[in-house]
Amino acid sequence: MNYKVPLKDIKFVSEEVLDMPGHYTKFTKGQQAEPELLEAIFQEAAKFCENELEPMNASGDEEGCKFDNGVVTTPKGFKEAYSSFVENGWPALCGPTEFGGQGMPESVGLIMMEMMIASNHSWSMYPGLSQGAIKTVDAHASDDLKARFMPPMVAGNWTGTMCLTEPHCGSDLGLLKTYAEVDEDSSEEGAYKLSGSKIFISSGEHDMADNIVHIVLARLPDAPVGIKGISLFLVPKFLVNEDGSLGERNTVSCGSIEEKMGIHGNSTCVMNFDGAKGYLISEPHKGMRAMFTFINESRLGVAMHGQAHSEVSFQKALAYAKDRVQFRVKPRVTPEKNADPIICHPDVRRMLLTQKAFAEGGRMLNMFCGKMVDIEQSADFSEDEHAEAEAMLAVLTPIAKGFLSETSMETTNYGIQVLGGHGFIKEWGMEQEVRDARISQLYEGTTGIQGLDLLGRKILGTRGKVLKPMIAKVEKFIKENKRNKFAKQLKAYVGTWESLTRSIGMSAMRNTDEVNAAAVDYLMFAGYVTVAYFWAEAAVASEKALSNGASEPEFYKTKIATADFYFQRIMPRTLAHEAAIKNGMESMMEIAPENFAFL
Numbered sequence: 001m002n003y004k005v006p007l008k009d010i011k012f013v014s015e016e017v018l019d020m021p022g023h024y025t026k027f028t029k030g031q032q033a034e035p036e037l038l039e040a041i042f043q044e045a046a047k048f049c050e051n052e053l054e055p056m057n058a059s060g061d062e063e064g065c066k067f068d069n070g071v072v073t074t075p076k077g078f079k080e081a082y083s084s085f086v087e088n089g090w091p092a093l094c095g096p097t098e099f100g101g102q103g104m105p106e107s108v109g110l111i112m113m114e115m116m117i118a119s120n121h122s123w124s125m126y127p128g129l130s131q132g133a134i135k136t137v138d139a140h141a142s143d144d145l146k147a148r149f150m151p152p153m154v155a156g157n158w159t160g161t162m163c164l165t166e167p168h169c170g171s172d173l174g175l176l177k178t179y180a181e182v183d184e185d186s187s188e189e190g191a192y193k194l195s196g197s198k199i200f201i202s203s204g205e206h207d208m209a210d211n212i213v214h215i216v217l218a219r220l221p222d223a224p225v226g227i228k229g230i231s232l233f234l235v236p237k238f239l240v241n242e243d244g245s246l247g248e249r250n251t252v253s254c255g256s257i258e259e260k261m262g263i264h265g266n267s268t269c270v271m272n273f274d275g276a277k278g279y280l281i282s283e284p285h286k287g288m289r290a291m292f293t294f295i296n297e298s299r300l301g302v303a304m305h306g307q308a309h310s311e312v313s314f315q316k317a318l319a320y321a322k323d324r325v326q327f328r329v330k331p332r333v334t335p336e337k338n339a340d341p342i343i344c345h346p347d348v349r350r351m352l353l354t355q356k357a358f359a360e361g362g363r364m365l366n367m368f369c370g371k372m373v374d375i376e377q378s379a380d381f382s383e384d385e386h387a388e389a390e391a392m393l394a395v396l397t398p399i400a401k402g403f404l405s406e407t408s409m410e411t412t413n414y415g416i417q418v419l420g421g422h423g424f425i426k427e428w429g430m431e432q433e434v435r436d437a438r439i440s441q442l443y444e445g446t447t448g449i450q451g452l453d454l455l456g457r458k459i460l461g462t463r464g465k466v467l468k469p470m471i472a473k474v475e476k477f478i479k480e481n482k483r484n485k486f487a488k489q490l491k492a493y494v495g496t497w498e499s500l501t502r503s504i505g506m507s508a509m510r511n512t513d514e515v516n517a518a519a520v521d522y523l524m525f526a527g528y529v530t531v532a533y534f535w536a537e538a539a540v541a542s543e544k545a546l547s548n549g550a551s552e553p554e555f556y557k558t559k560i561a562t563a564d565f566y567f568q569r570i571m572p573r574t575l576a577h578e579a580a581i582k583n584g585m586e587s588m589m590e591i592a593p594e595n596f597a598f599l
Contacts, residue, residue: 054119196218200268215235228285454523539560
């Protein structure tokens, strides 16, 4: 079973759940995103993904990247597919028009990103990271640097990376040691020499583009200690002359590539900076603030990693469950055979429906985040609309990243389970989904980091202010659909969400570690409720379509049935998270570290 882009579901979410056509009429950049044009774009994108990317997914996993004395070679076909990607203008789809981009809304690019991740996660990371680098340079670099670096990056001729992690520090970037000194030999303003090593740099070295632009965190000589002493730099693989032509090789090199559990087709590099020439693109010591342009972009991308793997695993498991016959059911479905298809068995349906609920629910959440990104980035919206979108993204970005990466492990494991022993065998492709999806729980901050960001920094850090727009949106939906059974059920969950937030806030006043103890359970609770809201929206949209005489009624009936499954069989999980939060941290801290195990 090969992955097929779910164009019908994408259209349903876009047009009937989120009203993206109406959204696009409200700002200049969106007005070119007419439904007919978008349909054509997505159909062509689907062809590229299904015909060029998906066929290399398994072979790229098997072959992996090759490293030879600093040179990285990507798997067979990757470079050619990237050339096709560039030649057909896909990298420029949402790029700024002043640098050669097509200027489509960010929400359009995010939809295509889901298709690429689902087709070939490893390959998708090369252009995916470049988009974050482009946005970071565009937001923070000088006009001179933009003029030199942006056009080839937007066109896709050059790719980009983010260089944060070092061997001694992961998420605690305040410990980083890479340093930058003024380049006394350069006549260019803002030129520095960077020295240090970075690890786990995805796409750090490869053979697919003419140049690689590294976005690097480092310290200036007078930097204060900790996170407040970090600056942000642009460091190219090849130096770039003032006229935009490529110069000599910079002193940044790949020391090795990692042997990983999954995403073998993407090069995960140790990058060594040996007095490499770079340019300061943030205010001195304000690098983390600037870097969050990239980090937030990447966190939404990682949310799509999780959701995309859920979709692929669901598609493959569904195809197998329809074809595989085992045991009998009553009444018999295939009396002419010795057994019935396993999709008829309730336990197999439990797994398939869980996959479907998270894949399609996650799509609604991710596409809504894309809508909020459009509003946040466009000057055509009011200050109040900007503030609301920023608050929505502050809350929903860690939820989407943390929750969808966690549920992707459940859904991809169910993919193996539905196939049974065949799922454990490499040739069926299911075990690759598990291995490739696993990294999404780690990228851009673990689930614990996302929970702390959501609960501690965002919600409690603003005394609940940042949560209010999301709660208000859900409560408005409940009020407008008070006769709908899903809206009625949703009301109680929202009330619990608010009361849990207050309860943790009170506990944190006595001991701030209570936030750390509650963070992941809180994030998961919030994730279940958020996705429940979108399933309620989908059910209401489906009921409306049916009442209007929809031409494909079974599609909408299936949506309503999936929403029912989500509320009946998935939402009871929130009770466990609620209880765990209320039980506090005491039981976690009773055992002294030296007494954890007696060996």
